[in-house]
Amino acid sequence: MVEPQTIGSSHLALRDQVLAELRRRIVDGDYPPGERLTEDRLASDFGTSRNPVREALRVVEADGLVTLVPRRGAVVATPDASAVSELFAVRSSLESVAARLAAERATPAQVAELRALLEKAREATERGDLSQVAELNSAFHMRVTELSGNRWLRTLSASVYLHVHWIFRLTAAHRAPHSWQEHIRLVDAIADGDGDAAAIAAQVHVDAAALAAAADVTSAPEKG
Incomplete structure (x- = not known):
């Protein structure tokens, strides 16, 4: 309560x-x-x-x-299949571009910041603090977007991530361990300066999140 x-x-x-x-x-x-x-x-x-x-x-x-x-x-509101599909279609495009640009521009110190966020997320996942995991998930993705250096990506992502955070929080029990591992692969690609690999890692991550959202959120019973 x-x-x-x-x-x-x-x-x-x-x-x-x-x-x-x-x-x-x-x-x-x-x-x-x-x-x-x-x-x-x-x-x-x-x-x-x-x-x-x-x-x-x-x-x-x-x-x-x-x-x-x-x-x-x-x-x-209860997210439905159509709303989730539309959200993740936009998210997929935004995050792939942001990841590619971040790989091209991020400094070693900025990569270290991303790894620090991942470590906090790992700890929160292990102790079952799903609210903290959801906050760190949003912080991680917004930081990648900031590292892209593209102000339009930052503006668009800020609006999208209100809903991304909401849906992630609803599915965090199932998604958190997988999401953390997918984030590691994304940061590794950014650290290597490999824009293609970073864009692919972001795409794979968003696709997996979309499947989880479609399976978990849309099947959740509504309260009376």
Whole structure:
């Protein structure tokens, strides 16, 4: 059960704080697919009035994280086969290009940063901390994108990775050990400066993630 949390101490506008926390709870699985999210409940969870909650719900609906159901209100979305396929088609293109460019441009120190992230992910995987694994997975991929040096890739990936993180978190129990090994092969290719191998490693990784998402996420039962 999610512990109530009062929001209001940050310098951000209240609606932005509520939005950030609502996104985090959905993406991290605190509010799982099919969970009903009433304005009253969220206002109680966050210790706010209903107005910023209502505004935040409109944004996460536009994000595709919740759907509005007649007579039920907002419900956390359940990824379907079509949505997952579309997401991973875009991800495949972005990450292959980013990996190739990173292999061409990354310095030894930057490769060492990637390996440090992989070591943290290995440790989190071994202790079963799936929330941390999901955070490190996103951090790893965003770092590879940053190393590409392409600002358009960075901008596009930031939007895509909200959903990638969400789906990875839902499938992390099955994907985490395999994902870590696939990341090692990708970093090895980047370290070798081999753009072709890096692009292939990224493609293989995304293909495997897409299969896992299709098998696990789309078969998960919805909450009533």
